[in-house]
Amino acid sequence: MVETTEHAPAAPEPKYWHLRTVLLRAIDSEFGIGQVIPNERELAARFGVARATLRQALDQLELEGRLVRRRGIGTLVAAPRTTVPVSRAEEGWPGAAPDTAWRIVDCTTAPATDRLAQALGVPAGESVHTVRRLRVTGGQVVGTESLHVPDSTVAHLPGIVSGAGSGRSVLRQLQHLELAGESRAVELGVAEAEEARLMQRPPGTPVLVVTTQYAARGRIAALAVSTYRADTCRLSFGETGLVEVAPVESALAGVRAS
Amino acid sequence: MVETTEHAPAAPEPKYWHLRTVLLRAIDSEFGIGQVIPNERELAARFGVARATLRQALDQLELEGRLVRRRGIGTLVAAPRTTVPVSRAEEGWPGAAPDTAWRIVDCTTAPATDRLAQALGVPAGESVHTVRRLRVTGGQVVGTESLHVPDSTVAHLPGIVSGAGSGRSVLRQLQHLELAGESRAVELGVAEAEEARLMQRPPGTPVLVVTTQYAARGRIAALAVSTYRADTCRLSFGETGLVEVAPVESALAGVRAS
Numbered sequence: 001m002v003e004t005t006e007h008a009p010a011a012p013e014p015k016y017w018h019l020r021t022v023l024l025r026a027i028d029s030e031f032g033i034g035q036v037i038p039n040e041r042e043l044a045a046r047f048g049v050a051r052a053t054l055r056q057a058l059d060q061l062e063l064e065g066r067l068v069r070r071r072g073i074g075t076l077v078a079a080p081r082t083t084v085p086v087s088r089a090e091e092g093w094p095g096a097a098p099d100t101a102w103r104i105v106d107c108t109t110a111p112a113t114d115r116l117a118q119a120l121g122v123p124a125g126e127s128v129h130t131v132r133r134l135r136v137t138g139g140q141v142v143g144t145e146s147l148h149v150p151d152s153t154v155a156h157l158p159g160i161v162s163g164a165g166s167g168r169s170v171l172r173q174l175q176h177l178e179l180a181g182e183s184r185a186v187e188l189g190v191a192e193a194e195e196a197r198l199m200q201r202p203p204g205t206p207v208l209v210v211t212t213q214y215a216a217r218g219r220i221a222a223l224a225v226s227t228y229r230a231d232t233c234r235l236s237f238g239e240t241g242l243v244e245v246a247p248v249e250s251a252l253a254g255v256r257a258s
Numbered sequence: 259m260v261e262t263t264e265h266a267p268a269a270p271e272p273k274y275w276h277l278r279t280v281l282l283r284a285i286d287s288e289f290g291i292g293q294v295i296p297n298e299r300e301l302a303a304r305f306g307v308a309r310a311t312l313r314q315a316l317d318q319l320e321l322e323g324r325l326v327r328r329r330g331i332g333t334l335v336a337a338p339r340t341t342v343p344v345s346r347a348e349e350g351w352p353g354a355a356p357d358t359a360w361r362i363v364d365c366t367t368a369p370a371t372d373r374l375a376q377a378l379g380v381p382a383g384e385s386v387h388t389v390r391r392l393r394v395t396g397g398q399v400v401g402t403e404s405l406h407v408p409d410s411t412v413a414h415l416p417g418i419v420s421g422a423g424s425g426r427s428v429l430r431q432l433q434h435l436e437l438a439g440e441s442r443a444v445e446l447g448v449a450e451a452e453e454a455r456l457m458q459r460p461p462g463t464p465v466l467v468v469t470t471q472y473a474a475r476g477r478i479a480a481l482a483v484s485t486y487r488a489d490t491c492r493l494s495f496g497e498t499g500l501v502e503v504a505p506v507e508s509a510l511a512g513v514r515a516s
Contacts, residue, residue, distance in 0.1 A: 013451065017461045060462055064448055081445060146514070186444050187339060187492040188464060190322055192514060193271065203275045204318055206446060206464075209514070225514055234445040237495060256404070256450060256467070256483055 016056035019049055023057055024066065027077055036074045037067070063206060065231045081234045082137050086184075086210055086226075094131075094147050094174055094214070094224060102145070105132040105198065107167035112150070119213075120150050121220045127151035131167040134198060135228065143207075143228035144195045149174065153221045177216040184212045184237075188230065195227050206230040274314035277307055281315055282324065285335055294332045295325070321464060323489045339492045340395050344442075344468055344484075352389075352405050352432055352472070352482060360403070363390040363456065365425035370408070377471075378408050379478045385409035389425040392456060393486065401465075401486035402453045407432065411479045435474040442470045442495075446488065453485050464488040 023043075031037055038046070044054045058075060061067040068078040109129050117124040128148050135143035147170075154173040189209040196203040207227040214222045228235060281301075289295055296304070302312045316333060319325040326336040367387050375382040386406050393401035405428075412431040447467040454461040465485040472480045486493060 013461055017451075020462070060448065063446070063464070065446075083443065184495040185341065185492050186466065186495070188321070188323075188446060188466065188488040189514075190318065193275075195514075203271055204278070206321070208444065208446065208466075227514075230446040234443050237442040237444070256447075256453075256485075 015049070016053050016060065019047060019053060020057040020060045022047065023061060027061075027066065031077045033077050033079050035077050037077065039074060063231065068231070078232070081232055082140075082142060083234050083236050084135065084137055084142055084228060085237075086228075086235045087237045094171060094222060101136060103134045103136055103141075104167040104171075105134060105144075107131045107170060109151070112148075116148060116223075119220075120148060120223055122150045122152065129154070129170045131170050132198075133167070135226070137233075140232075141199050142233050143226055144198045145224055145226040147171075148223045148225075149221070153177070153216070174222060177221055179221075180215045180217070182212055182214050184210060186210050186235065189227065191227060199227075199229060201229065208233065208235060210235065273307070274311050274318065277305060277311060278315040278318045280305065281319060285319075285324065289335045291335050291337050293335050295335065297332060321489065326489070336490075339490055340398075340400060341492050341494050342393065342395055342400055342486060343495075344486075344493045345495045352429060352480060359394060361392045361394055361399075362425040362429075363392060363402075365389045365428060367409070370406075374406060374481075377478075378406060378481055380408045380410065387412070387428045389428050390456075391425070393484065395491075398490075399457050400491050401484055402456045403482055403484040405429075406481045406483075407479070411435070411474070432480060435479055437479075438473045438475070440470055440472050442468060444468050444493065447485065449485060457485075457487060459487065466491065466493060468493065 027037065037043070040051055040054055040058070044051050047054070058067060058069075062069060065078055065081050067075050069075050107129060109127055111125045112120065112122060112128045114124050116128060117126060120126075120128065122128075128150050131145075131147045131149070133145045133147065134141045135145060149170055154170060187209050189207050191199060191201060191203055191205040191207050193203045195207070196205055199205070206229075208230050210224075210226045210228065212224040212226070213220050214224070285295065295301070298309055298312055298316070302309050305312070316325060316327075320327060323336055323339050325333050327333050365387060367385055369383045370378065370380060370386045372382050374386060375384060378384075378386065380386075386408050389403075389405045389407070391403045391405065392399045393403060407428055412428060445467050447465050449457060449459060449461055449463040449465050451461045453465070454463055457463070464487075466488050468482075468484045468486065470482040470484070471478050472482070
């Protein structure tokens with residue numbers, strides 16, 4: 001029953017897009033996860049397309065996490081994406097998650113830039129501790145995080161020495177705060193040089209950028225900016241009260257296209 | 259203070275990536291939002307790069323939502339991304355959001371495919387109502403949604419005639435259910451042909467795919483699969499208790515790179 005009829009002009013279907021759909025069907029029916037698919041020359045011949053068109057379709061399928069290119073090996077059928085929980089219910093306060101989920105890279109203390117100060121709601125120039133961590137899932141680094149904590153968030157707690165910047169102490173101090181709330185945003189980005197290096201990927205790799213403001217005692221207590229590999233990760237925001245039926249990640253493949 | 263030293267090999271910086279960073283700096287300092295930047299020939303000459311490299315850098319900046327190509331006009335500096343709230347706190351049950359936020363396209367009723375049945379936790383072949391809606395922000399269509407509601411979710415409520423499939427009635431009936439919880443996942447995808455048509459974009463446009471399972475009365479009452487334009491949208495998951503300091507979207511540009 002059509003309630004509102006949309007008369008959008010049919011978008012022209014680019015050639016590579018048609019090929020991508022055909023390739024996807026071939027991959028699903030002929031190859032298993034981890035199998036190497038034929039090389040570009042063979043595929044271009046089989047489907048009767050130019051190499052440039054083929055490459056565009058392969059790029060697309062790599063972005064979608066369906067194919068993965070390995071230097072010296074070829075193009076493989078990718079494993080399904082890894083579900084990485086990012087909600088507080090599953091994560092707790094920064095640092096409360098099991099040690100295996102996060103690995104501290106380093107911690108630096110510096111005066112806040114204007115932009116960082118604005119995002120944290122502190123005066124420009126206030127000392128901010130930045131803890132860099134890696135997100136590890138199944139032994140694989142899947143993301144990076146910069147956790148910015150104003151000195152005023154942790155300075156007045158007993159036991160912390162002002163200016164002391166070890167990542168582990170900052171995280172320990174955070175766990176003593178009572179969290180009032182949090183706000184989270186997700187968008188598409190690309191890995192900057194340093195983030196890419198930490199994930200051992202080339203710069204420009206598509207990432208899901210998650211920005212979280214943590215509030216405590218009536219102000220922003222910490223700001224986390226995380227990047228997760230968009231090709232291999234699905235982020236889950238588990239919430240309370242949900243019955244455990246088929247987890248959506250295992251059951252959903254194909255629901256959209258069908 | 260380095261707690262764990264990572265000795266990842268420095269990833270090679272591709273040529274287009276260096277150019278992308280240089281371009282971004284030029285855009286930020288020389289052009290305002292909505293301004294047309296020089297054409298490809300001029301840019302390639304100015305930066306002394308091949309057209310192919312330039313195009314790769316421009317593609318990247320378009321994916322990042324910094325540039326937008328308009329046929330017959332050229333390449334423009336894009337407006338900042340639109341923040342689209344997707345959490346239940348702001349949205350309510352499907353259909354409880356203001357009419358201006360969602361526009362119903364159509365509603366169909368059909369037996370569940372195996373995959374959809376599995377995702378909904380219902381027997382294969384059960385009748386499922388699928389309401390398709392467009393997400394509208396600032397008069398612009400920014401996303402599409404397919405909301406799948408098993409007939410058993412709405413059939414036993416007073417007032418609904420089994421099999422009656424108007425989108426508006428299905429949504430009205432959903433609002434009578436008491437929601438027990440929800441689970442949400444976000445990942446990168448590309449717009450399939452029909453989704454692309456509804457958003458008036460070419461197929462293959464990068465989208466953020468949001469999958470939400472809504473639970474009520476001990477089972478999955480509905481499953482929503484939404485796609486949001488990844489170039490122009492940032493999804494926000496507002497939660498309770500957060501103080502209103504500088505909203506992160508306005509303050510954060512540049513925090514990552516700095």
